Amino acid sequence: MVRQKHVDLSPSKETYQAVKADVNPRSAIKELVDNAIDNRTRNEAQEDSLRVKITHLTPEESPNDTEELVIWDNSGGLKEKNLKLFFALGESAKETIEGSIGAYGIGAKKACAYLGDTAEFRTRYEDVERGYGFTVDEEWLNSDTWTVGQEYYENIEPGTTEIRIRELNFTWEDIQEPLQRDLSETYEMFLGGGVVQEEHDFELLVNGEPIEPPLPVEWSFCPLDGYFPRRYEGFQLFPNDEAESEAPIIMHVTVGLMRQASQKESGTDVFCQRRKVLVRDTGEEGGFGSGKHKLGTFGTGQKRLRIIVELETDGDAERLPWDAQKSHLNQYDPVAQEMYIYLNRVAKHYYSATYSKIPQSILRPYDETHRYAENDGGVYIHDYNDRVRVTDRPDADAPTIKQVRQIAETHAQLGIRYEDDRLKPEAYPAYHSLLEETFEREVEELDELVDIQGPTTGINYESIKPQIKQIEAYARQHASEDIYVPGIAEWAKPRYHAELQTLAKLDELEPVDRELDLTVSKEDKKEEALQDDGQLDDGKSEESARTETVQRGQTLQFVFEDDTQREQILEALDLSSNATATEAAKKLLERLQQD
Structure with missing residues (x-):
C-alpha cells in the first residue's frame, strides 16, 4: 500500500x-x-x-x-x-x-x-x-x-x-x-x-x-359493483411553477379493499423513484384528513383501504416531494398537491366503502385464486397517460351489493338458504358469506340454516319482520288447536316449525290442509319501517343523521354524524357493523338504565 x-x-x-x-x-x-x-x-x-x-x-x-x-x-x-x-x-x-x-x-x-x-x-x-x-x-x-x-x-x-x-x-x-x-x-x-x-x-x-420483500397485499378481487383493486398508470404531474422543458413526473396509483380489515396493513404507501418513502400512512401525508383535496379522516371504516402511490422522473429527483431523509413527504409541495388531486379522484369511492356500505363478508371470499375473482385475481390496469378525467371506478351506489345484502339478511331471518335467481353466479359467494355471518349474529332461535329447493315467491324483501311475526302467530294459533300445516310455503317452514316446537311436539300435532295468507299490509310495513329501520316521521333515515326511540316511557335522541363516528359508536356498544341507529339507541338506553 x-x-x-x-x-x-x-x-x-x-x-x-x-x-x-x-x-x-x-x-x-x-x-x-x-x-x-x-x-x-x-x-x-x-x-x-x-x-x-x-x-x-x-x-x-x-x-x-x-x-x-x-x-x-x-x-x-x-x-x-x-x-x-x-x-x-x-x-x-x-x-x-x-x-x-x-x-x-x-x-x-x-x-x-x-x-x-x-x-x-x-x-x-x-x-x-x-x-x-x-x-x-x-x-x-x-x-x-x-x-x-x-x-x-x-x-x-x-x-x-x-x-x-x-x-x-x-x-x-x-x-x-x-x-x-x-x-x-x-x-x-x-x-x-x-x-x-x-x-x-x-x-x-x-x-x-x-432480505425478502413484504408479502403481497391480500386484495379482495370482489367482482360486484366494481370494488376490485385497480391500478391507474401514467398520470403526468405538471406543477404550475415548472418549466415545460423539465422531465415530467409520472404517477401511478393502485387502490383497492383488502379481504380482511387491518390497522397495520391499511393506509397509503408512497414510492419515489421506486424507493418507499411512506409506509401505510393514515395521516395527511398519505392523503387523509380535512385539507384541500384530501379524502377525509382515516377511521375504523377505512381499515380495509390500501393505496399505493408511485412517483418517478427521469429528471432531477429533488423535484419529487420527499424530504432530505427520504422518510416523509412535504404535503405542501406543488407536486404533492397535484398528487392529492388525482389520489382523491381515484380513491374516494373506495374510501367511502365503509362497513355499513360493504360488510366484510362481502369482500372476504374473493381471494386471487377464487373462481369468480375479478380479472382472474390480478389488479386491473388502466392507462391514464394523457388523461385527466377519471372514469374507471366503482359504482358508488353499489346496487348489486345492496341486493345481495337484502336477500342474505332476509334469508338469515327466515333461517333458509337459497341461491335466488335474481343474483348472478359471481354474487353467490358473497351471499353465502354474508348469510352465515348474519345468521350467527342475529338468529338465536334457529339451530341451523335450511336449504330449500322451491322458489321464494311471496317473501317481502323490503320488510321481512312483519311476515315473521305473522308466521309465528300462525304457529301459536295452530299449537293451541293441536294442528300444523305442512303445506306452508317452503321459505316459511323453518320459522314456523321452530315456533311450533317451543309450544308442542310436532309429531303429536295433526296435519291439516289449509291456505295461509302471508302477505303484509301497508300499515304493517310502515310500522315496521318506523320501529326497525331507523326511519323518522319526517323521512330522515339513520344514515342521514337522527333517530328517536321510546322505551319504558323515556325518549333518547341518537345522532350519527358520519360513517367514522358510526363505526366507533357501534364498536363501543358491542354491536355489529350492520346495526341501525335505533338498535344503537336502544342499547345505549339499556346501559343507562342499568347504571
Missing part, C-alpha cells in the same frame, strides 16, 4: 457534524444502499446482478480487531477521479444518473458521520489494475487540513466498493431486526415486490441473510 496523492474534501468540517443530526442508524445505512443502487445505474456496462452486503463484525471477527460495520457492493466501483464523491460535501454525480434516488447528494457523508467516528472507503472501478480509497477519522475532523491521504489496494475485487465503519455510535443488537424489516419495506420494488412484480437483479443481505 503506497500513499501517493491527496483528496481535497473541503469546504467546511463543521458541516459534517451538522448533517448527521437528522438521521438514525437505519436511515444512515439505507443512504449507503441508495448510493450503491445509483452507482449501479451510473455504471451501465455492469452486467452482474447488484448485490449489497451489510455485515456487523465483532472484534474477534474483524481483521482490524475492533467492532466494525461493513457495507460492500458490486455496483461497479467509482472512477478514481470521482473518489471524493464519497465524503466531500457539495459533491454529487446524481445529475448524471437518470432516475437517481440519491436526491440530495449528501447520503454517504451524513450516513458515515452518524454511524461511527472512523470510516474507511475502498473502491475499484472495472478494468483498472488496483483499488483506491481513504480513511476519515475523528483526528481528521478536528484538524485544520482539508485533504486526506489517498491509499491504493491490491486485495479488492474489480467493480466493488467497501465502506468499513469503526468506533460505532450505536448498538448493533438494538437495530438488527428493525433494520431488516425496514430494508424489506424500503426496497420492496427493487427486491421484486410491489404491485407490478418484475424480474429483479438486486440482492440485499444482512449478516449473510437475504
